[in-house]
Amino acid sequence: MNIEELKFNERGLIPAIVQDYNTKEILMMAYMNKESLKLSIEKGETYFFSRSRQELWHKGETSGNTQKIKKISYDCDGDTLLIEVEPKGPACHTGNVSCFYRDILKSEDINNSDASILYNLYGRIKGRKENPVEGSYTNYLFDKGLNKILKKIGEENTEIVIAAKEDSKDEVIYEIADYLYHLMVLMVEKEVKLDEIFNELSKRYYKTDEFREEHKKRKDIK
CATH class of the missing domain: 3.10.20.810 (Phosphoribosyl-AMP cyclohydrolase)
Incomplete structure:
Protein backbone atom coordinates (compact mmCIF):
# COMPACT_ATOMS: atom_id res chain seq x y z
CA MET A 1 0.00 0.00 0.00
CA LYS A 88 17.31 -0.92 22.50
CA GLY A 89 15.83 -0.34 25.96
CA PRO A 90 12.54 0.06 27.84
CA ALA A 91 9.67 1.58 25.87
CA CYS A 92 8.13 3.28 28.89
CA HIS A 93 9.46 6.46 30.54
CA THR A 94 8.96 4.70 33.91
CA GLY A 95 11.71 2.23 33.03
CA ASN A 96 9.26 -0.63 32.40
CA VAL A 97 9.79 -2.69 29.27
CA SER A 98 6.25 -1.93 28.13
CA CYS A 99 3.93 1.00 28.78
CA PHE A 100 1.22 -1.61 29.40
CA TYR A 101 2.49 -2.90 32.75
CA ARG A 102 -0.75 -2.45 34.74
CA ASP A 103 -3.75 -4.78 34.50
CA ILE A 104 -7.48 -4.16 34.78
CA LEU A 105 -8.27 -7.85 34.27
CA LYS A 106 -6.00 -10.87 34.10
CA SER A 107 -7.27 -14.42 33.68
CA GLU A 108 -6.00 -16.92 36.25
CA ASP A 109 -5.26 -19.48 33.54
CA ILE A 110 -3.12 -17.16 31.42
CA ASN A 111 -0.03 -19.00 30.17
CA ASN A 112 3.22 -17.07 30.16
CA SER A 113 5.44 -20.14 30.15
CA ASP A 114 6.90 -20.12 26.65
CA ALA A 115 10.23 -19.19 25.09
CA SER A 116 9.32 -15.50 24.94
CA ILE A 117 10.09 -15.28 28.67
CA LEU A 118 13.79 -15.41 27.72
CA TYR A 119 13.44 -12.22 25.68
CA ASN A 120 11.33 -10.60 28.39
CA LEU A 121 13.85 -11.48 31.10
CA TYR A 122 16.76 -10.30 28.96
CA GLY A 123 14.92 -7.03 28.32
CA ARG A 124 14.22 -6.56 32.03
CA ILE A 125 17.89 -7.17 32.93
CA LYS A 126 19.05 -4.79 30.17
CA GLY A 127 16.54 -2.24 31.42
CA ARG A 128 17.95 -2.47 34.95
CA LYS A 129 21.47 -1.84 33.64
CA GLU A 130 20.38 1.21 31.67
CA ASN A 131 17.91 2.51 34.27
CA PRO A 132 19.10 1.37 37.74
CA VAL A 133 16.54 0.74 40.47
CA GLU A 134 17.51 1.13 44.12
CA GLY A 135 17.49 -2.20 45.96
CA SER A 136 17.54 -4.25 42.75
CA TYR A 137 19.58 -7.46 42.98
CA THR A 138 20.35 -7.16 39.26
CA ASN A 139 21.83 -3.71 39.80
CA TYR A 140 23.79 -5.08 42.76
CA LEU A 141 25.45 -7.59 40.42
CA PHE A 142 26.23 -4.93 37.81
CA ASP A 143 27.61 -2.61 40.48
CA LYS A 144 29.90 -5.33 41.85
CA GLY A 145 31.23 -6.02 38.38
CA LEU A 146 32.26 -8.92 36.17
CA ASN A 147 34.07 -10.97 38.83
CA LYS A 148 30.96 -11.06 41.04
CA ILE A 149 28.77 -12.10 38.11
CA LEU A 150 31.20 -14.87 37.14
CA LYS A 151 31.36 -16.06 40.75
CA LYS A 152 27.56 -16.35 40.89
CA ILE A 153 27.50 -18.29 37.61
CA GLY A 154 30.05 -20.71 39.05
CA GLU A 155 28.00 -21.11 42.25
CA GLU A 156 24.77 -21.72 40.35
CA ASN A 157 26.48 -24.24 38.09
CA THR A 158 27.58 -26.17 41.17
CA GLU A 159 24.03 -26.01 42.56
CA ILE A 160 22.75 -27.67 39.37
CA VAL A 161 25.25 -30.51 39.78
CA ILE A 162 24.27 -31.03 43.43
CA ALA A 163 20.54 -30.99 42.61
CA ALA A 164 21.05 -33.50 39.79
CA LYS A 165 23.07 -35.82 42.04
CA GLU A 166 20.28 -35.70 44.62
CA ASP A 167 17.87 -36.81 41.89
CA SER A 168 15.36 -34.01 42.54
CA LYS A 169 13.75 -32.81 39.31
CA ASP A 170 12.13 -29.80 41.01
CA GLU A 171 15.46 -28.68 42.42
CA VAL A 172 17.16 -29.14 39.05
CA ILE A 173 14.49 -26.95 37.42
CA TYR A 174 14.89 -24.30 40.13
CA GLU A 175 18.68 -24.21 39.89
CA ILE A 176 18.70 -24.14 36.08
CA ALA A 177 16.34 -21.14 36.21
CA ASP A 178 18.75 -19.42 38.62
CA TYR A 179 21.66 -20.25 36.31
CA LEU A 180 19.91 -18.88 33.22
CA TYR A 181 19.12 -15.62 35.00
CA HIS A 182 22.76 -15.10 36.04
CA LEU A 183 23.94 -16.17 32.59
CA MET A 184 21.78 -13.45 31.03
CA VAL A 185 23.19 -10.90 33.45
CA LEU A 186 26.60 -11.84 32.05
CA MET A 187 25.28 -11.59 28.50
CA VAL A 188 23.98 -8.07 29.10
CA GLU A 189 27.26 -7.12 30.80
CA LYS A 190 29.24 -8.36 27.78
CA GLU A 191 26.66 -7.04 25.26
CA VAL A 192 25.84 -10.51 23.91
CA LYS A 193 22.33 -10.71 22.43
CA LEU A 194 20.01 -13.70 22.65
CA ASP A 195 19.68 -13.76 18.87
CA GLU A 196 23.45 -14.16 18.58
CA ILE A 197 23.28 -17.27 20.77
CA PHE A 198 20.30 -18.63 18.83
CA ASN A 199 22.11 -18.01 15.53
CA GLU A 200 25.16 -19.91 16.77
CA LEU A 201 23.01 -22.83 17.94
CA SER A 202 21.17 -22.79 14.62
CA LYS A 203 24.42 -22.98 12.65
CA ARG A 204 25.51 -25.98 14.71
CA TYR A 205 22.14 -27.71 14.44
CA TYR A 206 21.84 -27.36 10.69
CA LYS A 207 25.30 -28.86 10.22
CA THR A 208 24.44 -32.08 12.04
CA ASP A 209 24.12 -35.42 10.28
CA GLU A 210 20.79 -35.97 12.04
CA PHE A 211 19.34 -32.84 10.46
CA ARG A 212 20.65 -33.75 7.01
CA GLU A 213 19.10 -37.21 7.32
CA GLU A 214 15.77 -35.82 8.57
CA HIS A 215 15.76 -33.17 5.83
CA LYS A 216 16.41 -35.87 3.19
CA LYS A 217 13.53 -38.00 4.54
CA ARG A 218 11.13 -35.09 4.37
CA LYS A 219 12.13 -34.35 0.78
CA ASP A 220 11.64 -38.02 -0.11
CA ILE A 221 8.16 -38.00 1.45
CA LYS A 222 7.19 -34.97 -0.63
Missing part, protein backbone atom coordinates in the same frame (compact mmCIF):
# COMPACT_ATOMS: atom_id res chain seq x y z
CA ASN A 2 1.13 3.54 -0.75
CA ILE A 3 1.34 5.75 2.35
CA GLU A 4 -1.10 8.14 0.68
CA GLU A 5 -3.74 5.39 0.72
CA LEU A 6 -3.66 4.99 4.51
CA LYS A 7 -6.58 6.54 6.37
CA PHE A 8 -5.21 9.35 8.54
CA ASN A 9 -7.74 11.09 10.80
CA GLU A 10 -8.96 14.68 10.45
CA ARG A 11 -5.76 15.89 12.18
CA GLY A 12 -3.59 13.95 9.74
CA LEU A 13 -2.68 11.29 12.32
CA ILE A 14 -2.80 7.50 12.46
CA PRO A 15 -2.39 5.34 15.61
CA ALA A 16 0.73 3.17 15.66
CA ILE A 17 0.93 0.13 17.94
CA VAL A 18 4.55 -0.83 18.70
CA GLN A 19 5.30 -4.51 19.33
CA ASP A 20 8.52 -6.29 20.28
CA TYR A 21 9.54 -8.29 17.20
CA ASN A 22 10.97 -11.16 19.25
CA THR A 23 8.69 -11.47 22.30
CA LYS A 24 5.52 -10.16 20.59
CA GLU A 25 4.86 -8.05 23.69
CA ILE A 26 2.97 -4.81 23.03
CA LEU A 27 5.32 -2.00 24.03
CA MET A 28 3.47 1.25 23.45
CA MET A 29 1.00 3.18 21.32
CA ALA A 30 1.64 6.57 19.75
CA TYR A 31 0.58 8.59 16.72
CA MET A 32 2.25 9.17 13.38
CA ASN A 33 1.60 11.59 10.58
CA LYS A 34 2.79 11.10 7.02
CA GLU A 35 6.07 12.87 7.70
CA SER A 36 6.98 10.80 10.77
CA LEU A 37 5.99 7.56 8.99
CA LYS A 38 8.17 8.42 5.98
CA LEU A 39 11.02 9.34 8.32
CA SER A 40 10.61 6.05 10.21
CA ILE A 41 10.82 4.09 6.96
CA GLU A 42 13.83 6.10 5.80
CA LYS A 43 15.80 5.92 9.08
CA GLY A 44 14.72 2.43 10.17
CA GLU A 45 13.79 3.69 13.65
CA THR A 46 10.49 4.93 15.08
CA TYR A 47 9.50 8.58 14.77
CA PHE A 48 6.14 9.82 16.03
CA PHE A 49 4.07 12.99 16.17
CA SER A 50 3.41 14.52 19.59
CA ARG A 51 -0.16 15.80 19.90
CA SER A 52 0.70 17.88 22.97
CA ARG A 53 3.84 19.51 21.58
CA GLN A 54 2.67 19.48 17.96
CA GLU A 55 6.01 18.27 16.68
CA LEU A 56 7.86 15.17 15.50
CA TRP A 57 9.79 13.14 18.04
CA HIS A 58 12.35 10.39 17.66
CA LYS A 59 11.82 7.56 20.15
CA GLY A 60 14.96 7.29 22.30
CA GLU A 61 16.47 10.58 21.17
CA THR A 62 17.12 11.64 24.78
CA SER A 63 16.97 8.30 26.64
CA GLY A 64 18.88 6.23 24.09
CA ASN A 65 16.02 3.68 24.09
CA THR A 66 15.60 3.65 20.33
CA GLN A 67 13.51 1.11 18.41
CA LYS A 68 14.92 -0.59 15.32
CA ILE A 69 12.08 -1.27 12.90
CA LYS A 70 11.76 -4.84 11.60
CA LYS A 71 8.31 -4.68 10.01
CA ILE A 72 5.41 -2.25 9.49
CA SER A 73 1.91 -3.60 8.84
CA TYR A 74 -1.52 -1.99 8.60
CA ASP A 75 -4.97 -3.30 9.54
CA CYS A 76 -7.85 -4.28 7.26
CA ASP A 77 -9.30 -0.74 7.28
CA GLY A 78 -5.94 0.92 6.69
CA ASP A 79 -6.38 3.21 9.69
CA THR A 80 -4.02 1.62 12.24
CA LEU A 81 -0.35 0.64 12.01
CA LEU A 82 1.47 -2.24 13.70
CA ILE A 83 5.20 -1.62 14.00
CA GLU A 84 7.40 -4.55 15.02
CA VAL A 85 10.71 -3.43 16.50
CA GLU A 86 13.84 -4.53 18.27
CA PRO A 87 13.97 -2.15 21.24
Whole structure:
Protein backbone atom coordinates (compact mmCIF):
# COMPACT_ATOMS: atom_id res chain seq x y z
CA MET A 1 0.00 0.00 0.00
CA ASN A 2 1.13 3.54 -0.75
CA ILE A 3 1.34 5.75 2.35
CA GLU A 4 -1.10 8.14 0.68
CA GLU A 5 -3.74 5.39 0.72
CA LEU A 6 -3.66 4.99 4.51
CA LYS A 7 -6.58 6.54 6.37
CA PHE A 8 -5.21 9.35 8.54
CA ASN A 9 -7.74 11.09 10.80
CA GLU A 10 -8.96 14.68 10.45
CA ARG A 11 -5.76 15.89 12.18
CA GLY A 12 -3.59 13.95 9.74
CA LEU A 13 -2.68 11.29 12.32
CA ILE A 14 -2.80 7.50 12.46
CA PRO A 15 -2.39 5.34 15.61
CA ALA A 16 0.73 3.17 15.66
CA ILE A 17 0.93 0.13 17.94
CA VAL A 18 4.55 -0.83 18.70
CA GLN A 19 5.30 -4.51 19.33
CA ASP A 20 8.52 -6.29 20.28
CA TYR A 21 9.54 -8.29 17.20
CA ASN A 22 10.97 -11.16 19.25
CA THR A 23 8.69 -11.47 22.30
CA LYS A 24 5.52 -10.16 20.59
CA GLU A 25 4.86 -8.05 23.69
CA ILE A 26 2.97 -4.81 23.03
CA LEU A 27 5.32 -2.00 24.03
CA MET A 28 3.47 1.25 23.45
CA MET A 29 1.00 3.18 21.32
CA ALA A 30 1.64 6.57 19.75
CA TYR A 31 0.58 8.59 16.72
CA MET A 32 2.25 9.17 13.38
CA ASN A 33 1.60 11.59 10.58
CA LYS A 34 2.79 11.10 7.02
CA GLU A 35 6.07 12.87 7.70
CA SER A 36 6.98 10.80 10.77
CA LEU A 37 5.99 7.56 8.99
CA LYS A 38 8.17 8.42 5.98
CA LEU A 39 11.02 9.34 8.32
CA SER A 40 10.61 6.05 10.21
CA ILE A 41 10.82 4.09 6.96
CA GLU A 42 13.83 6.10 5.80
CA LYS A 43 15.80 5.92 9.08
CA GLY A 44 14.72 2.43 10.17
CA GLU A 45 13.79 3.69 13.65
CA THR A 46 10.49 4.93 15.08
CA TYR A 47 9.50 8.58 14.77
CA PHE A 48 6.14 9.82 16.03
CA PHE A 49 4.07 12.99 16.17
CA SER A 50 3.41 14.52 19.59
CA ARG A 51 -0.16 15.80 19.90
CA SER A 52 0.70 17.88 22.97
CA ARG A 53 3.84 19.51 21.58
CA GLN A 54 2.67 19.48 17.96
CA GLU A 55 6.01 18.27 16.68
CA LEU A 56 7.86 15.17 15.50
CA TRP A 57 9.79 13.14 18.04
CA HIS A 58 12.35 10.39 17.66
CA LYS A 59 11.82 7.56 20.15
CA GLY A 60 14.96 7.29 22.30
CA GLU A 61 16.47 10.58 21.17
CA THR A 62 17.12 11.64 24.78
CA SER A 63 16.97 8.30 26.64
CA GLY A 64 18.88 6.23 24.09
CA ASN A 65 16.02 3.68 24.09
CA THR A 66 15.60 3.65 20.33
CA GLN A 67 13.51 1.11 18.41
CA LYS A 68 14.92 -0.59 15.32
CA ILE A 69 12.08 -1.27 12.90
CA LYS A 70 11.76 -4.84 11.60
CA LYS A 71 8.31 -4.68 10.01
CA ILE A 72 5.41 -2.25 9.49
CA SER A 73 1.91 -3.60 8.84
CA TYR A 74 -1.52 -1.99 8.60
CA ASP A 75 -4.97 -3.30 9.54
CA CYS A 76 -7.85 -4.28 7.26
CA ASP A 77 -9.30 -0.74 7.28
CA GLY A 78 -5.94 0.92 6.69
CA ASP A 79 -6.38 3.21 9.69
CA THR A 80 -4.02 1.62 12.24
CA LEU A 81 -0.35 0.64 12.01
CA LEU A 82 1.47 -2.24 13.70
CA ILE A 83 5.20 -1.62 14.00
CA GLU A 84 7.40 -4.55 15.02
CA VAL A 85 10.71 -3.43 16.50
CA GLU A 86 13.84 -4.53 18.27
CA PRO A 87 13.97 -2.15 21.24
CA LYS A 88 17.31 -0.92 22.50
CA GLY A 89 15.83 -0.34 25.96
CA PRO A 90 12.54 0.06 27.84
CA ALA A 91 9.67 1.58 25.87
CA CYS A 92 8.13 3.28 28.89
CA HIS A 93 9.46 6.46 30.54
CA THR A 94 8.96 4.70 33.91
CA GLY A 95 11.71 2.23 33.03
CA ASN A 96 9.26 -0.63 32.40
CA VAL A 97 9.79 -2.69 29.27
CA SER A 98 6.25 -1.93 28.13
CA CYS A 99 3.93 1.00 28.78
CA PHE A 100 1.22 -1.61 29.40
CA TYR A 101 2.49 -2.90 32.75
CA ARG A 102 -0.75 -2.45 34.74
CA ASP A 103 -3.75 -4.78 34.50
CA ILE A 104 -7.48 -4.16 34.78
CA LEU A 105 -8.27 -7.85 34.27
CA LYS A 106 -6.00 -10.87 34.10
CA SER A 107 -7.27 -14.42 33.68
CA GLU A 108 -6.00 -16.92 36.25
CA ASP A 109 -5.26 -19.48 33.54
CA ILE A 110 -3.12 -17.16 31.42
CA ASN A 111 -0.03 -19.00 30.17
CA ASN A 112 3.22 -17.07 30.16
CA SER A 113 5.44 -20.14 30.15
CA ASP A 114 6.90 -20.12 26.65
CA ALA A 115 10.23 -19.19 25.09
CA SER A 116 9.32 -15.50 24.94
CA ILE A 117 10.09 -15.28 28.67
CA LEU A 118 13.79 -15.41 27.72
CA TYR A 119 13.44 -12.22 25.68
CA ASN A 120 11.33 -10.60 28.39
CA LEU A 121 13.85 -11.48 31.10
CA TYR A 122 16.76 -10.30 28.96
CA GLY A 123 14.92 -7.03 28.32
CA ARG A 124 14.22 -6.56 32.03
CA ILE A 125 17.89 -7.17 32.93
CA LYS A 126 19.05 -4.79 30.17
CA GLY A 127 16.54 -2.24 31.42
CA ARG A 128 17.95 -2.47 34.95
CA LYS A 129 21.47 -1.84 33.64
CA GLU A 130 20.38 1.21 31.67
CA ASN A 131 17.91 2.51 34.27
CA PRO A 132 19.10 1.37 37.74
CA VAL A 133 16.54 0.74 40.47
CA GLU A 134 17.51 1.13 44.12
CA GLY A 135 17.49 -2.20 45.96
CA SER A 136 17.54 -4.25 42.75
CA TYR A 137 19.58 -7.46 42.98
CA THR A 138 20.35 -7.16 39.26
CA ASN A 139 21.83 -3.71 39.80
CA TYR A 140 23.79 -5.08 42.76
CA LEU A 141 25.45 -7.59 40.42
CA PHE A 142 26.23 -4.93 37.81
CA ASP A 143 27.61 -2.61 40.48
CA LYS A 144 29.90 -5.33 41.85
CA GLY A 145 31.23 -6.02 38.38
CA LEU A 146 32.26 -8.92 36.17
CA ASN A 147 34.07 -10.97 38.83
CA LYS A 148 30.96 -11.06 41.04
CA ILE A 149 28.77 -12.10 38.11
CA LEU A 150 31.20 -14.87 37.14
CA LYS A 151 31.36 -16.06 40.75
CA LYS A 152 27.56 -16.35 40.89
CA ILE A 153 27.50 -18.29 37.61
CA GLY A 154 30.05 -20.71 39.05
CA GLU A 155 28.00 -21.11 42.25
CA GLU A 156 24.77 -21.72 40.35
CA ASN A 157 26.48 -24.24 38.09
CA THR A 158 27.58 -26.17 41.17
CA GLU A 159 24.03 -26.01 42.56
CA ILE A 160 22.75 -27.67 39.37
CA VAL A 161 25.25 -30.51 39.78
CA ILE A 162 24.27 -31.03 43.43
CA ALA A 163 20.54 -30.99 42.61
CA ALA A 164 21.05 -33.50 39.79
CA LYS A 165 23.07 -35.82 42.04
CA GLU A 166 20.28 -35.70 44.62
CA ASP A 167 17.87 -36.81 41.89
CA SER A 168 15.36 -34.01 42.54
CA LYS A 169 13.75 -32.81 39.31
CA ASP A 170 12.13 -29.80 41.01
CA GLU A 171 15.46 -28.68 42.42
CA VAL A 172 17.16 -29.14 39.05
CA ILE A 173 14.49 -26.95 37.42
CA TYR A 174 14.89 -24.30 40.13
CA GLU A 175 18.68 -24.21 39.89
CA ILE A 176 18.70 -24.14 36.08
CA ALA A 177 16.34 -21.14 36.21
CA ASP A 178 18.75 -19.42 38.62
CA TYR A 179 21.66 -20.25 36.31
CA LEU A 180 19.91 -18.88 33.22
CA TYR A 181 19.12 -15.62 35.00
CA HIS A 182 22.76 -15.10 36.04
CA LEU A 183 23.94 -16.17 32.59
CA MET A 184 21.78 -13.45 31.03
CA VAL A 185 23.19 -10.90 33.45
CA LEU A 186 26.60 -11.84 32.05
CA MET A 187 25.28 -11.59 28.50
CA VAL A 188 23.98 -8.07 29.10
CA GLU A 189 27.26 -7.12 30.80
CA LYS A 190 29.24 -8.36 27.78
CA GLU A 191 26.66 -7.04 25.26
CA VAL A 192 25.84 -10.51 23.91
CA LYS A 193 22.33 -10.71 22.43
CA LEU A 194 20.01 -13.70 22.65
CA ASP A 195 19.68 -13.76 18.87
CA GLU A 196 23.45 -14.16 18.58
CA ILE A 197 23.28 -17.27 20.77
CA PHE A 198 20.30 -18.63 18.83
CA ASN A 199 22.11 -18.01 15.53
CA GLU A 200 25.16 -19.91 16.77
CA LEU A 201 23.01 -22.83 17.94
CA SER A 202 21.17 -22.79 14.62
CA LYS A 203 24.42 -22.98 12.65
CA ARG A 204 25.51 -25.98 14.71
CA TYR A 205 22.14 -27.71 14.44
CA TYR A 206 21.84 -27.36 10.69
CA LYS A 207 25.30 -28.86 10.22
CA THR A 208 24.44 -32.08 12.04
CA ASP A 209 24.12 -35.42 10.28
CA GLU A 210 20.79 -35.97 12.04
CA PHE A 211 19.34 -32.84 10.46
CA ARG A 212 20.65 -33.75 7.01
CA GLU A 213 19.10 -37.21 7.32
CA GLU A 214 15.77 -35.82 8.57
CA HIS A 215 15.76 -33.17 5.83
CA LYS A 216 16.41 -35.87 3.19
CA LYS A 217 13.53 -38.00 4.54
CA ARG A 218 11.13 -35.09 4.37
CA LYS A 219 12.13 -34.35 0.78
CA ASP A 220 11.64 -38.02 -0.11
CA ILE A 221 8.16 -38.00 1.45
CA LYS A 222 7.19 -34.97 -0.63
